[in-house]
Amino acid sequence: MTDIVEEIRQAYGRVGIALDRPATYGTYYRLLCGGCGKMVGNVGDRLLPDMAAELVERQFELYATGLLGCPCGHQREATRLLDAGRWEAAQRRQGGTP
Amino acid sequence: MTDVLPSEMTVIEDAERRGRTELWPFWRRVYAEGDPLPRFTPPADRPRQRFDEGDPLPDEYRSLLLKMLRHEGERAGNKSFLGFMATCLDLAEAIFPDATSRLIKAEYLAEELKHAIMFHRLAVGLERDFALKDVPYAHYAFHLPRETWADDAFFHFFVDLNGAFHARDWRESSYVPLAKMSATVERDELGHSEMGYYFLQRICADRRGKTLAQHLLGKWYPAALDMFGRSDSPNAPRFIGWGLKSVGNAEIRDAYKAYVNRKLVALGLDLPDERANRRFL
Numbered sequence: 001m002t003d004i005v006e007e008i009r010q011a012y013g014r015v016g017i018a019l020d021r022p023a024t025y026g027t028y029y030r031l032l033c034g035g036c037g038k039m040v041g042n043v044g045d046r047l048l049p050d051m052a053a054e055l056v057e058r059q060f061e062l063y064a065t066g067l068l069g070c071p072c073g074h075q076r077e078a079t080r081l082l083d084a085g086r087w088e089a090a091q092r093r094q095g096g097t098p
Numbered sequence: 099m100t101d102v103l104p105s106e107m108t109v110i111e112d113a114e115r116r117g118r119t120e121l122w123p124f125w126r127r128v129y130a131e132g133d134p135l136p137r138f139t140p141p142a143d144r145p146r147q148r149f150d151e152g153d154p155l156p157d158e159y160r161s162l163l164l165k166m167l168r169h170e171g172e173r174a175g176n177k178s179f180l181g182f183m184a185t186c187l188d189l190a191e192a193i194f195p196d197a198t199s200r201l202i203k204a205e206y207l208a209e210e211l212k213h214a215i216m217f218h219r220l221a222v223g224l225e226r227d228f229a230l231k232d233v234p235y236a237h238y239a240f241h242l243p244r245e246t247w248a249d250d251a252f253f254h255f256f257v258d259l260n261g262a263f264h265a266r267d268w269r270e271s272s273y274v275p276l277a278k279m280s281a282t283v284e285r286d287e288l289g290h291s292e293m294g295y296y297f298l299q300r301i302c303a304d305r306r307g308k309t310l311a312q313h314l315l316g317k318w319y320p321a322a323l324d325m326f327g328r329s330d331s332p333n334a335p336r337f338i339g340w341g342l343k344s345v346g347n348a349e350i351r352d353a354y355k356a357y358v359n360r361k362l363v364a365l366g367l368d369l370p371d372e373r374a375n376r377r378f379l
Contacts, residue, residue: 023188024181027234030188031245039192041249042185044241046234048377055243055317067310068245094309 004052005029005045011052012043015063016078019043035074064090110212122205124296125289134288135266136353140344147341150274151223159340160225162333163273166342167221168233170264172210174218178234183207189250199247199297206254206293209286216283220275238377239321248301248311249318254294256322256358262287263354272341295361302365312367320375322358326351328378 009019012031017040020030031041043052060079062068064087069075080087114123128134149155155163171179190203221229235241239257244250265284271277301307327334329348337343359369373379 024184025177025232025234027178027181028185028241031243039188041193041243041245042188043243044235044238046236046238046241048238051238052243058316059245059313062310062313067306067313094306 002045004047004049007049008043008045008047008052011056014078014082015056015060015069016075017069033070033072033074034078036070036072038070038072040070040075060086061090061094065094067094110215114209114212117205117208121296122202123209123286123289124292125285128288128292129285135262135284136357138267138270138344138350138353140270140341141338144338144341148272148274156340158336159342162337162340162342163276164225164228165333166337167217167224167228168231169236170217170261171233171235172213172217173221173229174211174214175221175230176214177232179214182235182240183210185244186250189244193245193247193250195247202293206290209290213283213286216279220279223275237325239318239325242317242321246310246314247297248307248314251294251297251301252311252314252318254290255298255361256291256294256318257325258287258290258294259358260322260325260354262291263350267344267350270341270344298365302367308366311365315362315367316370316375319358319370319372320377323351323355323372324376324378326354326378 005019008029012019013034016034018032018034020032020039022028022045023030023042026045028042028044030039031043032038033040047055059068060083063075064079066073066076079090118126149159167173173179186203186207190200194200194203218229242249242253244253262284265280265287268276268280268283271280298311302311327347329346329351331347334343334346338346355372362369
């Protein structure tokens with residue numbers, strides 16, 4: 001496993017998304033919901049260093065308000081546990097239900 | 099009764115005609131309103147040499163041409179390209195919102211596989227070993243996470259449009275087989291970009307969808323501009339000198355930026371700072 005893939009795994013792990021095994025010749029990976037196992041997207045292994053963490057961090061509000069993530073709500077809950085204050089602020093901004 | 103069998107491309111063209119719907123292919127309506135893309139004019143003092151399949155090629159010319167084709171990637175013998183197509187199928191199964199969208203995505207895949215055949219023929223005519231060379235996409239734009247239909251729509255709007263702009267430039271290419279293919283590839287790639295834009299229009303029609311799109315634009319916009327490479331690339335003058343490109347990275351990026359900005363504003367989205375999160379200025 002490359003350093004970049006490990007970065008991706010850790011970045012997504014924080015918001016309750018698991019990196020699956022390589023889907024296609026080791027270049028692309030499925031993203032799976034850490035709660036129910038449903039596929040929620042994919043990602044490639046040629047991101048630049050630190051990019052995965054930055055991208056996931058910038059998407060915190062989207063996971064918190066359910067605009068991104070699995071319909072089962074696992075990422076919404078994971079982000080609430082990660083930073084409750086930021087999570088609640090995101091609900092207020094997006095008009096979501098705390 | 100005729101003895102003439104249809105060529106493989108005739109068969110593909112017939113299949114494409116039968117696949118036309120009110121929406122697909124998306125390029126039809128755009129070109130019906132006029133030429134959508136800017137013209138790139140080669141420098142007046144550029145040498146007039148042209149090379150066809152089978153012609154002996156100068157070493158530097160061959161090296162630059164292969165570099166360009168490695169970057170392009172759509173070859174039947176490039177297993178990483180086929181792998182990337184498989185990720186599109188995965189997304190179509192997992193996150194697309196309705197059957198019509200999935201069918202449109204299937205048409206997109208079919209058309210990209212047509213390009214894979216066209217570029218395979220070009221590769222075989224150029225250097226047989228290259229035809230089966232595996233070249234994973236190197237640019238990070240091809241590896242950004244796609245976690246929603248809006249991500250995928252932005253990918254097509256931006257990345258396929260990059261392909262259309264380069265294919266437009268190939269009209270003037272000194273490599274004759276590439277120049278011959280350029281109009282078809284340009285048209286199809288512009289159609290794929292329009293497919294992404296069609297999806298974005300639907301997404302932005304809803305308040306939450308527009309919020310999502312505005313947020314994700316901050317991920318895709320810098321990647322899209324970065325795809326044209328550094329403005330001071332030392333290779334650009336060599337490509338232009340050999341007639342493989344007409345203009346430098348900065349000029350084609352500026353034309354692309356003007357095009358996408360106009361379309362993004364029409365969606366009601368705020369344009370990001372063009373230097374924010376950029377990696378290759």
